[in-house]
Amino acid sequence: AQSVTQLDSHVSVSEGTPVLLRCNYSSSYSPSLFWYVQHPNKGLQLLLKYTSAATLVKGINGFEAEFKKSETSFHLTKPSAHMSDAAEYFCVVSDRFGNEKLTFGTGTRLTIIP
């Protein structure tokens, strides 16, 4: 069984300051991990993915995440927040060995303070 825990339901940061969204995972196999972003009343957009290549993954819009197996973590970071980053962020895990359904975390709502 696989699961994802997003440690913060809400995060607020000032524009221009760093963003950290935390995620811990549990998986029986070597997982694939993803971060998706959802803007209000919109669909989901893939920010980045980890599938056992480099542990530091760079995504779109300046986001990156580091896979740390020893800590079972996959935290999302961005050096400088922009107003357009305000959205809901989902950490997602997939079992790479045949079971391709995605398991979503409960989401972190990111608010950017002008």
Place this chain on the structure above:
Amino acid sequence: NAGVMQNPRHLVRRRGQEARLRCSPMKGHSHVYWYRQLPEEGLKFMVYLQKENIIDESGMPKERFSAEFPKEGPSILRIQQVVRGDSAAYFCASSPPEGAGAYEQYFGPGTRLTVT
């Protein structure tokens, strides 16, 4: 290359009616997934289909819900005798066959179902 298409985008049904949600995967994608998002929650997996086959339906409610992905045409998620608790956003995703970025799913814009 058009993305994943879902229609309708918004659907209003009275209690007891049927809801039919359609999903056209991206061109070349043979795997389709349906997810449900209840208000203020993350997405929950419902069903995974390939053409004419249901691969994993472990997330589907036992009654009233069914899904298909026929040889021709879109995938359909069907909800019979809808109840207020079915009100949610339903998202479809698709992915390519194995060996071609298979572990990345591309999501459609969703269908927002409201049951009155």
